[in-house]
Amino acid sequence: MSGFNTNNRAVKWFDNRLPIFSYVNEHLVDYPAPRNLNYLWNFGSLAGITLVIMIATGLLLAMQYTPHVDHAFDSVERIMRDVNFGWLIRYIHMNGASFFFIVVYLHMFRGLYYGSYKAPREVLWGLGVIILLLMMATAFMGYVLPWGQMSYWGATVITNLFSAIPLVGDSIVSWLWGGFAVDNPTLNRFFALHYLLPFVIVAVVFLHLWALHRFGSNNPLGIEAKGPQDKIPFHPYYTVKDLVGLGVFLILFALFVFYAPNYMGHPDNYIEADPLVTPSHIVPEWYFLPFYAMLRAITFDISIPFTGITLIDAKLGGVLTMFGSIILLFFLPWLDSSPVRSSRFRPLYKNFFWVLVVACLVLGYVGAQPPEEPWVTIGQIATAYYFAHFLIILPLLGRLERPKPLPASISDPVLKSGGAGTSAQAKPMEKA
Template identity: 70%
Template structure:
């Protein structure tokens, strides 16, 4: 029986699209996809994250061709890549610095979502998939950090894998499975190499689901108001493809500065020393993008309590759509929320800074205070603001502030689904 689908294309494209309608699919979801007309450059970071993911996978596949996952040869194979492989130094620096910039872009992307309420109804699943992507990124980055098998790689792997032993009943078994024995060694490195190679492809799958969920209800926008017809929307191409390309150009300039002039700035000097199980570094720290979570881990003297808090600091994001009960999405119209939000941004920066400091003096106390505010923001402040805060009036549609150049009032607060 003939299919009902009729291709809009002619010639070779029509013949191909009739049998495999990917061209029409791309047109509908990339070219003609209706997008709110008021998206700012803050919305660039989603597409930037996708581009960086492709770069990381491409460079990672090539690097894996030259890497040797063995404790006796891993460090040497990295040096061989840097010195003997054609443009190996460039590939490795792109991959190494790309990880840091990947987290920078994703963190900005998530904080933008927090500010503009992109987690609210009906985008709860979209937000949850974003948190899953973050968890997969963290696991992938941690395992990748162990592969150079330098001092910080070895001792970082030792500290992090030991955390699982604090879990009651099955914690020791999980730890031994991660190690592949009774201590961090060659089986550990081989496991982490395999998982580091596999997980990025799981991230791709999660990103595809993330895009499906995004296109189900469309992008949120700075006003937090759903578009009301074609007057509030424009096609994605050329309006936002041009905007994304401009953002990509700015990103590549900044990335190139670090890549060519400060490639080791965001790394740790101890990781250029071969791993030695008999010599413990004076201060073991993870990569900078894990430092806020490392501070939360150290905030509680009890090992199990620290592990629960650390994982809870990420898992709590899943519950965010139900913790924030305000009927208004955008922080632009929530004056009290706005103040607490920027305190949260400052708080996360403080957590990161404290994580890089030795656990002595005043730093543990500052870390405990910052940890308390982090959890209080999600568990206490947001629920209370949903009850007591009085938002500002919002415009009737997103077209009014776009065309008038201001976000002047209009309607009283409505339901989150608006």
């Protein structure tokens, strides 16, 4: 790996005093990456690019938006109809939120499949969960800003959840609202925070990348690179790979922006907010549906047997379950007791992983359905499996599962095959 070198005297002079070019060269050009990363490792860079798109379009929209309950809905309509390319900017921002969650969810499930949360990358994983929480807060507040029916009632329902907290719940809700109902102070606060939080996300992303480059990327085999034979420079090998993934991503993104811009939204949000008319079925955006299903899965109080004393009522239990499903992810590196990272060598874990994926998809579907049978029972079963997967199955698998033998190094499958070509590399790795 060669260090940064240039014949341009001005660049050399500047870099000597503020080594930006050396830093970029070290971390984006000569950075040694495992030689066997596949296209599933594209989702991290795609998430970063989507974040930039969201901030750029958000800044443009903020210049035209009016954060007032009497004018917010009309200002969004003005953006769509009167501002030059306002419809395009808003559709990119609106669908960008959905695509941001898609790539981040796929990025996290890839980490679950290949054990990217295991030592020494626990802090890297924890920072990723913090980014997810910040994304959720930003997306929720942004959904309120158009001030449509679903915006208003979604804000009312979600903020009211904090009233379930004993003693201080009602005070927290009043503080969030800035009054006694979702009104103008609420909209102003949400607009300010929605504007601010993306820059907080950028700061945490830098920490995330810092932690990533401390120990390097995980890889499909889940073993550490042993030497130069296991690594290749990030550029041009992975920059080209990322550009291919970006091209596919932008094609899919453009298809939604230009041909189905409202497919992932709710039609009620094109009706101006009316506190006197409650929608027949209040649902959040699709990326919150699994957590919404967990919230509604708790329909019973938790009491001390034979005393009638209620410890946790159903509302508080639902709130704890919903937030607990995310907080649980922070402890994942210590809940999974297996020393083997990649599910390629963990046949039992691989099966349970796909059951978890199905459970999450079922929760997403249940969250979009009315809170009635059979959806309540199905949601309870899927919620129970979600928590059992992390709290019971993973700790037990580390003790009961017999993993397949690991290769000596990343390049070992290639060397054993007697070739160094791409096809020769791919075949034995799939066998592994």
